[in-house]
Amino acid sequence: MRSAPQRRALLALFCLFALLSCRSNGLAGDQNLWDGGSFEFLVQGNDSVSRQVLRELAAPELSDFRERGCPRSAADDAAYALETYYRAQGFASARVSYEILRPDEALPRLTLKVNEGPRCQISEISFQGATVFAHKDLALLMGGPTTAILGLGKVYFVRAEADSARSALETLYLERGFADIQVSEPSFEFNADKTRVALHFAVDEGSEYLLGEVRFEGLSGAELMAAQKSCQELLGRPYFARLGFEARSRLASLYTNRGYADAEITLEEVREEQGARVILKLNLQRGPRVRITAIEVLGNERTRATFIRQRIEMQPGDYYNRSLERQAFGELYSSGLFERVDISLAGTGTRRVLRVSVVEAATLKFSVEAGFGAFERARVLFGISEGNIAGTGRSLTLEGKLAQRAESLRLFLSDPWTLGRRHELGLASFYDQRQEPAFESVELGGNISISRRESRHLRTILGFEYRLSDAQSVEVDLSTPEIDAGQKSYIAALYLTSKYDSRDSVFLPTRGTWARLHFEVAPRQLGSELQFSRLEGRIAAYHPLGEHAVLAWTLQGGLIVPMQSSSEIPLQERYFNGGQNSVRSFGMSELGPQDTGGHPIGGEAYSVASLELRQKLPGNFTGALFVDAGHVAAEAGSALEFRNMGFAYGPGLRWLLPIGPLRIDWGINPDPKGNEADWVLQFSVGVAF
Structure with a gap:
């Protein structure tokens, strides 16, 4: 017998996906009228x-x-568009x-x-004559919609996908050096009712x-x-064509990086x-x-010419170097200061x-964004930034937030040039107020930082x-042993932060990793x-499952001693848990130790683990199923x-809007204790992680 929370969870899942998966055949108003009532439009x-x-x-x-x-030509085109869509499904x-x-x-x-007609599934894919690659791996070249979400189940047959698979198969062999590869047009073997088809490719390696x-x-x-x-x-x-281009490029770099700006290389392939x-x-x-006699800068109206010249390691009198030009x-x-950059040599001779x-x-930018949490x-x-102060490439940014329970203001000066190409100097002042x-x-305070770009994805900040x-306005019983009664403190701290980010998108990632230590x-x-x-750490990873689904997970935790x-x-420096971006069956900061009056008092350590399955739905919607777990330890010694x-x-449901995804999550508590809620409905803008 399922518990009441479990029954509510199943009901929630059923209602959500039934609502989003239904196919409505009606339209607002007269469903047969085209826009403006110019003609009747029917589909049968x-x-x-x-x-x-x-x-x-x-x-x-x-x-x-x-x-x-x-x-009739327009009707022909409309009918063809629908027919093409059906066949692609x-x-x-x-x-x-x-x-x-x-x-x-x-x-x-x-x-x-x-x-x-019937929707046709692929029952078998064979590759006669293929010995170099495993047939199960070659079958993955066949794309198309599947019989189950997340790219699982059988693949539906789409003729265009079969043609693409043939082309991909040839490319796969060519990149392994099989220059004479020949793949026949696929043959199709349908069953009697055309609900199943076997695909056969003949391969001459x-x-x-x-x-x-x-x-x-x-x-x-x-x-x-x-x-x-x-x-x-x-x-x-x-051997394939790209390897020849690589050899030619390597030889060219030996000369174009030593002054031979006009070096030309012809390539001939001889197959034995x-x-x-x-x-x-x-x-x-x-x-x-070629020697450089001068560096001429054109088109800069606001940016100093010296700033542009300092980005170029070649100087007058040096031999031309194509790598330094690139x-x-x-x-x-x-x-970010230029829409277009062209670098070239003017003149002839040496x-x-x-x-x-x-x-x-444009370097002066304004932004205003409404949201809800x-x-x-x-x-x-809101924000305003100038990305090219006095033509020096330095930026000054003012950002702020006004909310019913929070407000903040931050002024940040960024200088990515003074300390060299891989370092960025930052100065910031900030004010944050939040009603817990x-x-x-x-x-209220400020900081100075030096950021170093270690690689394309990794950055370190000291x-x-x-x-x-x-x-302020403390409602917590300060006689609680874990809480320091003296709340106000001036803090002077050194910090070291490493960030890694290989996500393909900041707002809706489908692959990659984000980490912070x-x-x-x-x-x-x-x-x-x-x-x-x-010490704080967080990692989140994203794994695509088929074309329209993503499996995402995150681990995070913190410890203060x-x-x-x-x-x-003190209270304001402690960790709290629960809310829209942590354990979603709890309200904000409601998970963890409490005083005698039931107020959250936080702790010296916390952890959160989340797993989320995200599935693209019709329109600008994405559905999600999630599991969260987390805790708060009153003392650092009991963190583990x-x-x-x-x-x-x-x-959960996400609605993609210009300001970001509007998110609704129904967090269900499988085992509520004491005064814990059975479930919490979380509203916010942005993804949980």
Whole structure:
């Protein structure tokens, strides 16, 4: 017998996905009238696809249909658009015809008649003659819709996908050196009712060609040895066209990076069938060796020319270097100051001008964004930034938030140039006020930081922060042993933070990893009234499951330990748990230790683990199923005991809006204790992680 919360959870899941998966055949108002009432539009025979979806597919072909005299060509195009859609969904034999009626007095009527036919699944895929790759791996090349969500189940048959699979199969072999690969057009074997089909590909692999030798025409001595060394690691690899381009590029870089700006290389491939190897012949035409006489900057109206020149490591008198040119292009373009950057050599001969032409981008930006959170409620975010102060490439940003239960203001100066290309100097001042369930948290301070870009995805930040930390309007019983009665503290801390981000999207990631590790220490020697050390970590990963589903998970936790003359951590510096971005069956900060009056008092350690399955739904909607677990430890010493864990599971819905996804999560508590709620409905803008 299921418990009441379990029954509510099942009901919630059923209602949510039934609502989103239903196919409505009606429209607001008169469902037969086209926009503006210019003609009647009917669809017949559409059992599997909603009338609204088909109407949207036909819309581009039927604009001004009546005004153009109801042409048959437009109806043909509309019918073809629907037929194409059906076949892309696995209805291999779908047909769409039409009928146009033009009565004398009534509105013209266009009727699209759909004969869906059966939806056809692929029962078997065979690759006769394929020996190099496992057949189960080759079968994955066949895309298309599937019989179950998350890309699971059987694949529906789509002819266009079969043709794409054939092309992908040829490319796979070519990249392994099989230059003579031949893959036949697939043959199809349908069952009697055309609900199943077997696909058969005939593969003639041919021989695998390897790169056996690279010959450099016209080179000798040290130059020949350098050229041979640059391409040595390419020998023995399966040969395909891109490998030849790689060899040519490597030879070219030896010369274009030493001043030979006009160096040209021709490539000839010689295939030896007997040994199944390829010989590359590279012929070099050096051209003159070019020195830079001057660096000319054009198009900069606000940006200082010295700023642009400092991004270029070549100086007048240096030999031209193409790698340094590309590096300068990357730095200038990635600065965000320019819409377009062109770097070229002006003139001929051995002495030329390096010309940098830019088109400047707008650097003064404003932003206003409305949002809503289950705890903060209505909020407005605003910001103004200037990304090119006095033409130096430095930026100044003012950001703020006004909410019913919070407000903040932050001024930040960023200087990515003074400390070199991989470092960024930051200066910030901030004010944060937030109404927690049992007190009001106030922070006022500033920091200075140095950020270093370790790699494309990894950044490390070292900083010093000085801030006032205060708790006001406290409703908590301060006689509780774990709570420090002296709430107001001036904190001086050093911190080190590492961030890793390989996500494909900040707002709706479908793959990649995001991680953050933060260490902070506030000793007496820095002038900190409250002495402590803090360690926090978080990681989130995203794994695509098929074309429309993502499995996401996150682990996070934190630990703060008093030290030196401090024996307790004040309320506003403690950790709390529960809410829209942690354990979603609890209200904001409601998970964890409480005082005698039932007010949350937080703890010195916390943890959260979440698993979320996200499935794309029709329109701009995404459904989710999630599981959360977390806890709060009153003292750091008991952080790993994981007592009094809180859990949540349930469904969620996201509606993608221009300001970000509007999120609704129904967090169900599987085992409520004491005064814990059976469930909590969480509203917010943005994803949980």
